[in-house]
Amino acid sequence: MSTPPPNTPSPLGPGSTSTPLPTPLVIQTADLSKVYGRGMTAVDQLDLSIRHGEVYGLLGPNGAGKTTTLRMLLGLVRPTSGSGTLLGLPLGDRAGLAQVGALVETPAFYPHLSGRANLHSLAMLANVHADRVATVLRKVGLLDRADDRFATYSLGMKQRLGVAGALLKDPQVLILDEPTNGLDPQGRVEMRELVRSLGQGSRTVVVSSHLLEDVEQICDRVGVLQRGRLIAEKTVAELRGPASLLVRARPPERAGEVLGRLFGLDRVSHDDGAFLIDADPAGAAGEVASRLVAGGVELVELRPVQRSLEAVFLELTGVGGQTEEMN
Amino acid sequence: MIRIFRVELAKLGRWPAFWALLALWATLAVMFGYVSEYLAYLTPAAGVTAAQQQATLAAMLPSGVVDKEIPGYPLFGGVIALALGALTAGSDFGWGTWTTILLQDPARVRVAVGKLGALFVAVAGQAAVGFGVAGVASIVVALAQRQPIVAPALGDLLVGLAVAWLILTAWAAVGALLATLLRSTAVPLGIGFAYLLVERLVASLADRSDVIATVARALPGTNAGSLASSILPAGFAVSAPGMNSLVGGGEAAVVLAAYVLATSAITCAVIARRDVR
Numbered sequence: 141m142s143t144p145p146p147n148t149p150s151p152l153g154p155g156s157t158s159t160p161l162p163t164p165l166v167i168q169t170a171d172l173s174k175v176y177g178r179g180m181t182a183v184d185q186l187d188l189s190i191r192h193g194e195v196y197g198l199l200g201p202n203g204a205g206k207t208t209t210l211r212m213l214l215g216l217v218r219p220t221s222g223s224g225t226l227l228g229l230p231l232g233d234r235a236g237l238a239q240v241g242a243l244v245e246t247p248a249f250y251p252h253l254s255g256r257a258n259l260h261s262l263a264m265l266a267n268v269h270a271d272r273v274a275t276v277l278r279k280v281g282l283l284d285r286a287d288d289r290f291a292t293y294s295l296g297m298k299q300r301l302g303v304a305g306a307l308l309k310d311p312q313v314l315i316l317d318e319p320t321n322g323l324d325p326q327g328r329v330e331m332r333e334l335v336r337s338l339g340q341g342s343r344t345v346v347v348s349s350h351l352l353e354d355v356e357q358i359c360d361r362v363g364v365l366q367r368g369r370l371i372a373e374k375t376v377a378e379l380r381g382p383a384s385l386l387v388r389a390r391p392p393e394r395a396g397e398v399l400g401r402l403f404g405l406d407r408v409s410h411d412d413g414a415f416l417i418d419a420d421p422a423g424a425a426g427e428v429a430s431r432l433v434a435g436g437v438e439l440v441e442l443r444p445v446q447r448s449l450e451a452v453f454l455e456l457t458g459v460g461g462q463t464e465e466m467n
Numbered sequence: 468m469i470r471i472f473r474v475e476l477a478k479l480g481r482w483p484a485f486w487a488l489l490a491l492w493a494t495l496a497v498m499f500g501y502v503s504e505y506l507a508y509l510t511p512a513a514g515v516t517a518a519q520q521q522a523t524l525a526a527m528l529p530s531g532v533v534d535k536e537i538p539g540y541p542l543f544g545g546v547i548a549l550a551l552g553a554l555t556a557g558s559d560f561g562w563g564t565w566t567t568i569l570l571q572d573p574a575r576v577r578v579a580v581g582k583l584g585a586l587f588v589a590v591a592g593q594a595a596v597g598f599g600v601a602g603v604a605s606i607v608v609a610l611a612q613r614q615p616i617v618a619p620a621l622g623d624l625l626v627g628l629a630v631a632w633l634i635l636t637a638w639a640a641v642g643a644l645l646a647t648l649l650r651s652t653a654v655p656l657g658i659g660f661a662y663l664l665v666e667r668l669v670a671s672l673a674d675r676s677d678v679i680a681t682v683a684r685a686l687p688g689t690n691a692g693s694l695a696s697s698i699l700p701a702g703f704a705v706s707a708p709g710m711n712s713l714v715g716g717g718e719a720a721v722v723l724a725a726y727v728l729a730t731s732a733i734t735c736a737v738i739a740r741r742d743v744r
Contacts, residue, residue: 215573216566216743237573244570248563252482261474265571305567 166192166313166344167213169224169231173368174208174217182208184368185222190346190361195339197359198348199453205368206348207245210317213346214242227313238266241311243319247302251291255282255301258290259308268308276304280334296327303334314338315346320354332357352449362449366457379452385417385424388441389432398435402428416445471572471581475555479589484554492547492593493600499543500535501527501604529605530617533627534699536601540631541691542663542709544597548590548635549659552642555586556734557652565743579738583643583731590639594631598624623698630698630720634691637723640730641687647734663688673713684714687726694719 167190174183183205190196198206211217213224215232229236249258259273277283280300285293293301299319306314319335320328335358339345349355355362356376364372364379372379389395392413399408399415407418417424421444432439479485507515508523526535559565559582572578609616619627645655666688673680673689683689692709697716699705714722 211742211744214570216569218742232573234573237570240570242570244566246563248567250478250482250564251562253478257477257481261477262567262571264470264474265568267470305571308571 164192165225166190167224167226167346169213169222171222172209172212172219172224173221174205174212175220181368183212183219186365186368186370188224188363188370189373190344192344193342194360195336195345195347195358197355197362198346198365199352199355199362200348200350200365201457202350204350204365206350206365207317208368209365210242210244210315210346210348214240214244214315216244238309239312240315241306241309241313242315242317243299243302243306244315244317246321247298247305249290249298249301249305252289254287254289255293255297255304256286258301259286259304262305263308266309272308272310276307279307280304281330295322296324296331299323299327299331300334303331307338311343313344313346317348318350319347320349320351328354352453356449364453364456372456376449380447380449381452382418383421383444383446385419385421385428386441386443386445387415387417387428387432387439388413389415390438390440394435395432395437398431398437399428402431414441468577468581468584471568471578472584475582475585476588479555479585484558485551485589488547488551488554489593489596492544493596495543495547496536496539496597496600497604500539500601501608505608524608524612524614527605527608528614528617529602529609530619532598532601532605532619533623534703535605536597537627537631537695537698538705538707538710539597540594540634541688541695542667542707544593544631544635545638545688545691545709546660546663548593548638549642549663550656551589551593552586552639552644553646553655553659554642554652555589555639555646556582556643557646557650557655560646560650561652569743575739576735579735580731583640583734586639586643587636587727590635591628591632594628594635597631598628626698630694633720633723633727634694637687637691637726637730640727640734644730644734647737667708670711670713673711680713685722687723689713690719690722690726694723 167188169186169188172183172186172188173181175181186205186209188209198209200206208217212219213226213231215237219231224231226233226236227239249255250261253261256273256277259277260270263270263273274283277286280303282297282300282304285297290298290301299321303316303319306316316335320331323331332354335345335347339358347354347358359376361373361375362379363370387395387399392410392415395415396408396410399417403417403419403424409416417428425442425444429439429442504523504527508520508527511520525531559568568578569575606616608614642655642659645659646652649655649658666686669679669686670683670689670692673683688709689711692711693714694716696705696710696712697719
């Protein structure tokens with residue numbers, strides 16, 4: 141078997157290689173499904189479209205099919221039905237996978253080897269020059285602990301080593317499954333910043349998470365999965381919808397009359413002592429303030445509000461009683 | 468393929484479990500081949516003649532290393548090799564490193580063949596360690612008893628190594644297959660060890676039924692024992708567990724090689740086809 145030349149990353153970074161992208165859609169699936177034994181449907185007719193250069197979030201509660209989807213994209217799990225392409229090539233194609241770096245579920249390395257030795261092993265497997273190891277260790281901030289055994293690493297360090305492993309090939313597509321899982325608040329902030337920075341430029345990043353905060357802060361576009369189905373695929377802003385105007389005023393009865401006259405009753409809702417007006421806050425705030433004051437109403441609070449992604453998620457999935465973590 | 472082979476060898480070389488198994492094997496080889504025999508020579512039981520005592524000493528000298536050591540390979544060496552195969556293949560499931568490996572090199576058959584290749588090289592190390600520690604022990608005995616130190620014939624040593632390697636490789640391949648099928652380490656070890664006992668039982672009943680004898684002749688343990696017996700000098704009586712003469716040496720070698728190929732092929736096919744979860 142002939143040995144190809146080392147897969148040396150381009151100095152210009154991902155996307156600067158001579159291989160042109162055959163399609164602006166880096167990942168595309170059609171009716172992709174996975175049914176495990178005993179008829180357990182993990183992924184159900186999934187149609188994904190992930191564009192070149194975007195940071196895409198797969199959001200869903202545990203068991204929604206995120207990891208199975210990623211494993212199918214990475215050729216680790218065979219779809220039961222449906223099809224898909226990765227960088228224009230069929231799922232599982234080695235040429236496509238050569239341009240992909242990934243961290244799936246828990247970072248898994250040889251516990252008796254150091255972080256550096258583990259990455260050297262992976263670099264050899266990926267046919268990447270050994271110099272790349274120090275580069276990715278530096279990138280994830282693990283250089284000072286690189287020679288310690290993996291078994292001694294904290295969860296955060298393991299996650300960072302997992303990301304370092306995913307970056308070895310300087311991939312055009314980076315797939316990270318729950319990269320902030322198990323991290324403390326500081327670690328989560330750092331990981332989000334790292335992922336966000338990795339998504340700058342032409343690299344496409346796919347992040348799965350059950351943490352709304354992660355997706356909100358990291359991703360350009362989000363696909364919401366529930367029970368293996370894609371129930372929404374939009375930008376974060378689109379998912380949240382337009383901002384509204386929140387008004388608190390006294391007496392509320394009089395304020396309701398003024399606001400109803402101004403916007404129509406169908407655009408004004410009242411909840412918990414506050415009015416929510418379905419209008420562009422920038423354009424409407426001045427008018428609201430002057431009309432209320434002119435109507436003899438005391439204005440207590442006036443500010444724009446936007447639905448949280450959490451509220452949107454609960455609305456989409458119909459999951460009740462959930463807080464930040466959609467478990 | 469050469470890349471995963473090198474990675475796997477490097478992993479094994481720095482894996483404490485691998486060295487622990489080798490140390491256990493070396494200890495077994497010395498304890499049963501030399502320490503117990505030397506004690507028998509120094510403090511013979513009642514009724515042991517001087518000629519028998521001299522024969523015991525002669526068997527422990529360096530020239531007899533191959534004949535002294537090879538009976539330990541079919542059963543005791545096989546247990547260690549089976550454990551090595553199961554641990555090597557099973558630990559990747561336990562650590563979750565199959566995903567990590569295949570994300571870097573998605574050519575599954577190539578990866579599987581490279582990993583098995585590294586395992587079989589490691590097993591060659593086990594074969595050599597057995598003879599190595601036996602050689603050292605035999606020299607110690609020769610020096611202690613002021614006997615001449617005569618090396619075994621190179622040809623005999625190479626044949627002994629080859630036979631030992633084939634026996635151990637067959638068991639290691641069985642261990643790797645069990646671990647791959649069961650995606651774990653502990654259960655395959657338990658099943659493998661239980662199988663070794665059952666096979667010993669079947670082999671012990673071979674002289675009571677033609678059907679049982681036919682079955683026994685197809686089993687890896689029987690062929691391992693027969694192959695080891697086939698390289699011993701004619702009339703060399705060995706009562707070590709696992710040794711037998713049910714099958715000719717040539718046939719035993721072919722059967723063991725077939726076991727290596729078949730179990731390796733199944734292991735590769737399973738790795739190639741199965742979902743990695």
